[in-house]
Amino acid sequence: MKHKFKLPKTDRLLGISAMITSILSLIVFTFQTHIIYKTNKLSVKPSLYFAGDSEENDSIYTIKFFVTNKGLGPAIIQSSTLSYQNEDYPLGLDNLFMKKFPLYEEYHKTIWVRDGIIKGTILSKNDTLDIYRIELRTKDLNKIPKSYYYSRVNDIKFGFTYSSIFEDDTWYANSDPDEPIIEF
Numbered sequence: 001m002k003h004k005f006k007l008p009k010t011d012r013l014l015g016i017s018a019m020i021t022s023i024l025s026l027i028v029f030t031f032q033t034h035i036i037y038k039t040n041k042l043s044v045k046p047s048l049y050f051a052g053d054s055e056e057n058d059s060i061y062t063i064k065f066f067v068t069n070k071g072l073g074p075a076i077i078q079s080s081t082l083s084y085q086n087e088d089y090p091l092g093l094d095n096l097f098m099k100k101f102p103l104y105e106e107y108h109k110t111i112w113v114r115d116g117i118i119k120g121t122i123l124s125k126n127d128t129l130d131i132y133r134i135e136l137r138t139k140d141l142n143k144i145p146k147s148y149y150y151s152r153v154n155d156i157k158f159g160f161t162y163s164s165i166f167e168d169d170t171w172y173a174n175s176d177p178d179e180p181i182i183e184f
Contacts (some may be wrong), residue, residue, distance in 0.1 A: 044073025044164050047157070050131075050175035056138065065158070065175070066135040069123045073164055077121040081159040081174075098154070123162075131158055 008016075052065045069075050082089045082096070089096045123129055159174035 033117060041164065041166055041169070042072075044166070045071050045169075046073055046075030046164055046171075047071035048075055048162060048171075048173040049084070049158055050158060050173070051131045059138050061136045061138050062133060063136075064130055065156075066128050066130045067123070067160065069125055071125065073125055075123045075160075075162040076165065076167065077123065078119060078161040078163055078170060080118075081157075082156075083157045083159075085155055103150070110115070 002055065047070050049068050050065070052063070054061070054063045056062070082099060084096055085169050121129075157175050159172060161170055161172045163170045
């Protein structure tokens with residue numbers, strides 16, 4: 001006996017096609033949501049860069065070092081480090097300068113040190129944050145060779161572990177131009 005092939009009823013065909021369409025729509029929606037989430041994360045990714053500068057006016061010679069957020073969104077500082085000649089120090093520079101820069105106390109006029117960039121500090125997009133500023137009297141510059149401060153100041157290395165506002169990715173940037181930004 002031969003069985004005749006019977007087509008399902010129209011309402012069943014419509015029900016099955018609606019279920020398949022719903023499942024495919026769910027897959028596409030999930031994929032789109034994942035892409036939008038990644039795009040949103042990239043649209044607020046911070047990127048920290050360290051730089052130094054010096055300027056001289058009539059009476060003061062200034063050396064400063066700062067960090068700038070050149071990324072697309074705010075950077076939230078998770079931790080900070082300071083090292084000099086492979087020794088770690090607290091982020092305040094006063095002790096470091098007293099120990100390692102013998103002429104510092106005799107010739108400095110002022111030194112402005114950011115008093116520890118603490119966890120949770122937020123560095124907005126295009127913001128610059130001074131880490132330290134050394135001001136020397138111009139009249140004393142002939143007594144202290146500029147290379148004395150430049151060579152020693154260039155040996156000071158700063159590093160920051162930071163995240164975006166999503167706080168799910170963490171990066172480490174430091175002032176050593178030979179070391180790349182590391183993503184954790």
